[in-house]
Amino acid sequence: MAATSKAVFTFDDGFVDGIAWMSCFRRPATFFVSPGLVGNNLMPLYVIGGYEEEFRMTWKHLQKIKAMGGEIGCHGWMHERYDQIDRGSALTFLRHCDDEFGRWIGKRPDSFAFADHKPGHLDLVGQFYKHIRPIPATAKAMFLKKGAIEVFVWHKATDPDDLYGTTRTLIQKQAEFVTFGQACKDELIEPLAVERT
Numbered sequence: 001m002a003a004t005s006k007a008v009f010t011f012d013d014g015f016v017d018g019i020a021w022m023s024c025f026r027r028p029a030t031f032f033v034s035p036g037l038v039g040n041n042l043m044p045l046y047v048i049g050g051y052e053e054e055f056r057m058t059w060k061h062l063q064k065i066k067a068m069g070g071e072i073g074c075h076g077w078m079h080e081r082y083d084q085i086d087r088g089s090a091l092t093f094l095r096h097c098d099d100e101f102g103r104w105i106g107k108r109p110d111s112f113a114f115a116d117h118k119p120g121h122l123d124l125v126g127q128f129y130k131h132i133r134p135i136p137a138t139a140k141a142m143f144l145k146k147g148a149i150e151v152f153v154w155h156k157a158t159d160p161d162d163l164y165g166t167t168r169t170l171i172q173k174q175a176e177f178v179t180f181g182q183a184c185k186d187e188l189i190e191p192l193a194v195e196r197t
Ligand SMILES: [Zn+2]
Pocket: 012, 013, 075, 079, 114, 115, 116
């Protein structure tokens, strides 16, 4: 009997490897993107291991992902660190995100992931988003506590062979892929706790 019954994949930063994975496997996953950087290949986010930042998804890609059952999540306006900005700026960025998500995918997403996994102004972000992704290690521990479930966070620096190999193994094990938002709704995972007023 396979140990893993559910898998949650989250892809950060909105690179085209996300749409490639989704098109290849047709399994739901969550794509945390920064609206201010969608389709913007001129603004480097970071460069790791020789990867250049030239391959960001466009809104068209993201609309396709949504149509295929994927979840779009927010990853800050331009990947800003909420632990490093003041409250006024945080609010401005959150509103920019609302405007852009509204324009392109019709509404604000349910899920949010902090850039570099560094929370800040959690109460404020919690007023905008229902589910906030804990740091991956914590998320994984939570998932595992709840039963046979695994969480994977993929981003540009991830080895694509690992990504595809892991995905194929999970499919062979008949794991059910669920989005981060769905996993939160099903109480398979507790998002970062926020004080809601
Ligand atoms: Zn990121």
